Amino acid sequence: MKLCPDRRMSIRMIAETVNADKETVRKNLHDKLNMKKVCAKFVPKTFTPDQKLVRQQICSDFLERLDEDSELMENIITCDETWIFQHDVETKRQSMHWKTPASPRMKKAKMSKSKFKAMLIVFFDINGIVMTEWSPEVLTTLRERVRKKRPELWKNKSWILHQNNAPGHNALSVKRYLAARGTPVLEHAPYSPDLPPCDFFLFPKIKSASKGTGSSQWKR
Known part of the structure; x- marks a missing residue:
């Protein structure tokens, strides 16, 4: 057949x-x-041939730079952002429980829309967190924080900013601001959430701990 x-x-x-x-x-x-x-x-994204080529070129360029400068990883400050919601209802994973065939299955109401949300932005490097901020207008604050927390990188002008390809990061005003202040930016391969890995090791823990927390705690 x-x-x-x-x-x-x-x-x-x-x-x-x-x-x-x-x-x-x-x-x-x-x-x-x-x-x-x-x-x-x-899969997160099916790449087009052009996107595959760009991804290959970016990775190859980075490996070449890494061969030339073994301390390159210590100079990179990367960032990521996420929306923090206030939910009173447990997540599906949080509601898991043991049951016998005879015991009734627990019920969980549908999660309602959050009454409060805030954008959390985290900047970090190989040595740890550089800055956390709740406002999208953070570049001025970031430069001051790098000057205080990473004085050697600031003095040598060797720090490199790594951002993903979110529209806010690729905005012309952002590019002009960074260029005017001589801040080098490490190019990000298309659709590569594994490069700024906050979604895997940081944000899930924060969101899990904040479930059901009063919104006043998260406000300025």
């Missing part, structure tokens, strides 16, 4: 196409061909 190119066809559609009953088609698929129907694997 040979399948048609459309792998999304149902057993019923295949049976109608090959003029066979559904049980025969099912046995052929599962028992003889050892096939099962699964959902498409989710």
Whole structure:
């Protein structure tokens, strides 16, 4: 039995196409061909050929710079931002519990829209957190914080700012501000959340701890 190119066809559609009953088609698929129907694997982004080329070039350039300057990683200050919400309802993971076949399953109401939210921006380097800020207008504050917390990098003008490709980071006003003050920026590969990894090690812990917390705690 040979399948048609459309792998999304149902057993019923295949049976109608090959003029066979559904049980025969099912046995052929599962028992003889050892096939099962699964959902498409989710990936953050499917790259275009141009995006793949840019990603390769950026990574190659960075590796070359790293070979020339072994201390390059110590000069990079990267950042990421996230929205912090106030939710009184537990997350799905927080509501997990052990149960026996006889015990009833707990109920959890649908999460309502948060009454309060604030944008948290975190700047950090290889040595730790440089600055946290709740306002998107942070570049002036960041420069002052680098001067105080990383005096050697400030004195040598060797610190490099690394941002992702969010629209706010690529705004013309931001680029002009950084260029006017001689702040070098490390180029970010397209759709690469693994490079500023706050989404993996920092933000989930902050959001988990803030669930159900009164909004007044997060306001200035």
